[in-house]
Amino acid sequence: MNASQHILRLLVALLPLAGLSCSRGDTIVVGAKAFTEGYILGHMAVLVLRHDGFDVEEQFGLATTAMRSALETGQIDLYYEYTGTAYTVYAKGTNQSVMTDSARVLDAVRRFDSTQHGLIWLAPIPFNDTYALLMRKDASAREHLATLTDLASAINAGRDLTVGVDAEFYERPDGWKALVARYGFPERNVVKLDAGLIYDALAAGRIDIGMGYSTDGQIAALNLIALEDDRRFFPAYNPAAVVRAELLARQPGVRASLERLNRIVTPEAIRALNAEVAMQHHDPRKVAERWLREKGMLGPVSR
Amino acid sequence: MNTFLAYIADNLGAIGIALAQHIGIVAAALALAVPVGIAAGIALAHARSRAARTAVFYLLGLGQTIPSLALLALAVGLLGVGLLPAIVALLLYAILPIARNACTGVQSVPEATRDAARGLGMTNMQIIRRVELPLARPFIIAGLRTATVVTISSCALASLIGAGGLGDFIFSGISLFKPEAMLAGAIPTAMLALAADWFLGRWAARGHAVR
Amino acid sequence: MSFLQFLHEYDTSLLIALAEHVRMIAIALAIATLAGVPLGVWGARNRRAGGIVLAFANVIQTIPSIALFGLMIPVLALVNRGIGTFPAIIALVLYALLPIIRNTMVSLLAIPHATLDAARGLGMTEGEIFRHVMLPLALPGIVSGIRIAATMSVGVAAVAAFIGAGGMGHFILRGIQTTWPMMTIAGAVGNALLALIVELLLEWVERALTPRGVRIGAERSA
Numbered sequence: 001m002n003a004s005q006h007i008l009r010l011l012v013a014l015l016p017l018a019g020l021s022c023s024r025g026d027t028i029v030v031g032a033k034a035f036t037e038g039y040i041l042g043h044m045a046v047l048v049l050r051h052d053g054f055d056v057e058e059q060f061g062l063a064t065t066a067m068r069s070a071l072e073t074g075q076i077d078l079y080y081e082y083t084g085t086a087y088t089v090y091a092k093g094t095n096q097s098v099m100t101d102s103a104r105v106l107d108a109v110r111r112f113d114s115t116q117h118g119l120i121w122l123a124p125i126p127f128n129d130t131y132a133l134l135m136r137k138d139a140s141a142r143e144h145l146a147t148l149t150d151l152a153s154a155i156n157a158g159r160d161l162t163v164g165v166d167a168e169f170y171e172r173p174d175g176w177k178a179l180v181a182r183y184g185f186p187e188r189n190v191v192k193l194d195a196g197l198i199y200d201a202l203a204a205g206r207i208d209i210g211m212g213y214s215t216d217g218q219i220a221a222l223n224l225i226a227l228e229d230d231r232r233f234f235p236a237y238n239p240a241a242v243v244r245a246e247l248l249a250r251q252p253g254v255r256a257s258l259e260r261l262n263r264i265v266t267p268e269a270i271r272a273l274n275a276e277v278a279m280q281h282h283d284p285r286k287v288a289e290r291w292l293r294e295k296g297m298l299g300p301v302s303r
Numbered sequence: 304m305n306t307f308l309a310y311i312a313d314n315l316g317a318i319g320i321a322l323a324q325h326i327g328i329v330a331a332a333l334a335l336a337v338p339v340g341i342a343a344g345i346a347l348a349h350a351r352s353r354a355a356r357t358a359v360f361y362l363l364g365l366g367q368t369i370p371s372l373a374l375l376a377l378a379v380g381l382l383g384v385g386l387l388p389a390i391v392a393l394l395l396y397a398i399l400p401i402a403r404n405a406c407t408g409v410q411s412v413p414e415a416t417r418d419a420a421r422g423l424g425m426t427n428m429q430i431i432r433r434v435e436l437p438l439a440r441p442f443i444i445a446g447l448r449t450a451t452v453v454t455i456s457s458c459a460l461a462s463l464i465g466a467g468g469l470g471d472f473i474f475s476g477i478s479l480f481k482p483e484a485m486l487a488g489a490i491p492t493a494m495l496a497l498a499a500d501w502f503l504g505r506w507a508a509r510g511h512a513v514r
Numbered sequence: 515m516s517f518l519q520f521l522h523e524y525d526t527s528l529l530i531a532l533a534e535h536v537r538m539i540a541i542a543l544a545i546a547t548l549a550g551v552p553l554g555v556w557g558a559r560n561r562r563a564g565g566i567v568l569a570f571a572n573v574i575q576t577i578p579s580i581a582l583f584g585l586m587i588p589v590l591a592l593v594n595r596g597i598g599t600f601p602a603i604i605a606l607v608l609y610a611l612l613p614i615i616r617n618t619m620v621s622l623l624a625i626p627h628a629t630l631d632a633a634r635g636l637g638m639t640e641g642e643i644f645r646h647v648m649l650p651l652a653l654p655g656i657v658s659g660i661r662i663a664a665t666m667s668v669g670v671a672a673v674a675a676f677i678g679a680g681g682m683g684h685f686i687l688r689g690i691q692t693t694w695p696m697m698t699i700a701g702a703v704g705n706a707l708l709a710l711i712v713e714l715l716l717e718w719v720e721r722a723l724t725p726r727g728v729r730i731g732a733e734r735s736a
Binding site: 063064065066068069089164166167168170171172191192193194197200201204206207 | 379383384385462463464465467471474475477478479480481484
């Protein structure tokens, strides 16, 4: 029928419309992992690139591996990844002496990604945002727990401790299941919930131990301490922009633009920025912009 | 396919536990939502003021436009994390379809039927129990059907707030890009919803055949 | 932070999210309508096919939204489109099909035979009957199906934030991630308002499209 032919033609014409945003010429698509620090770093990258005259688009808010696969398949051009994450989760590395050494783990992921995936690791930002198992200070003193070995012996002695982790950490090769195996204690009383809710649950005493990131602002604000990883289970996690090689070939200026950030984003700075977003609830977009302006990264301040 | 089967085999116990948790949460939410919803529906059907009835359903409908994800998150603010906020959020979500259908069902009972029952000397309570409820049954089951499917579906999101259930696997799978984990959560959830829908559909049909 | 301060702080982000949300739904609904209406017409002419199509759409509807979005990632990764708005739109289209197909079928089948016979008696061809009689009479019902699909899509699209589609759901998610109820509320209220606006808008379209003769009758019976 004539009408259905029309409809069919319209349908075919409309289908690519859905993917219109993906078709791009020289636009750089910047990704960001879905947690506070990920957003801040992502916005910073977008801001400095835009300031330097690049055409930039955002694709924020995906969980770890979805973001990575988007990068591998060219759906995005770059995002900030952590060396230890890439080594254990993507390169499936297991060498403890490599992964706990910042320089060696970077070397390993650099080699792996440039040969296998055509991805280039720019110079990392010099801070380590490791996973941490957190406890309230008072509870830690009361239970005499200061290290993960203490935690293992407490649980092995039958102490009833509830642990809160997110679904991702639970399954990761550098996550809960592997940690339990390394420290040698049975897995009991594990609650899986969104990482953002863990601090509330800790503060309210609904869980005894919770997963967090060492650069989170809540650790100091909520009087928490991180149990020491005394057997060095966790790798080094230095964030670096991972960029598709063909983007760098096409637009080599991207490297210099992004690496400018490395001089100013100190551990203290990122902790303060994380706290500003997570505790004072400011928009990561604006926090990043205000801070970069303050640091003179976005040219002369107008007004 | 092989990685998927291997994953299932490795995690069979955990999937079973998650399925049991999922069913448990849904059952708890519905166990509370069904009596409350049916009672509310009957009360609204008998309400004198038509405006009041419209207003109540309008408000309930407005509540339904709040995404279940948000309702779960807000429940955390009031009740902390874990099972309780999940059950409360899901039950609030399930009440509307049950109440609306119960109300429509009771309203569909012809006035003449009610008069006849009154003529037989039935009290109001007896009329509700012996006349209105049986006649409204197909409507009520249809509402229950919608509510059950929605609750099973939303319950997958309850994993985010520490309630457990099959959502644990879906979220692990999404964040770690492990299709096998995703499917290990998604397939049983979809099957559960389909099974509940089919079962309640059969139940409704059987009621029709008997009458 | 008060709500007004919140709006001020997040003005740009809110507007971007709103635009993403509306765009996602508009594209999904356009595709679902263009696919669903012809499928419904086909289903009304061929009851057997209609039954199969409806059963299929029904099964999709029972798949939990988070599971369907999650499934999109590995499936569409095969064509390198597993994340962002593209998979979200595909999933939304799949969800929106059922109400549109069902309403199209039901409204076409509800047209009295006498009406069609009368049209035939006037010497109209089948094509003319379809265009001048059946379509106008079925249109309000079809639009009503689109309205149901639209309202539902607004809510389902909120969950698409998990696969990086942005939209108001992103605010709900960020509210959870930073334990900040106000942000969740902002996302939820935005979502509810959007659902309401879409509903009212399409209700108005539905009424405007109802042929006058049918409308008077409908109003009398209401």
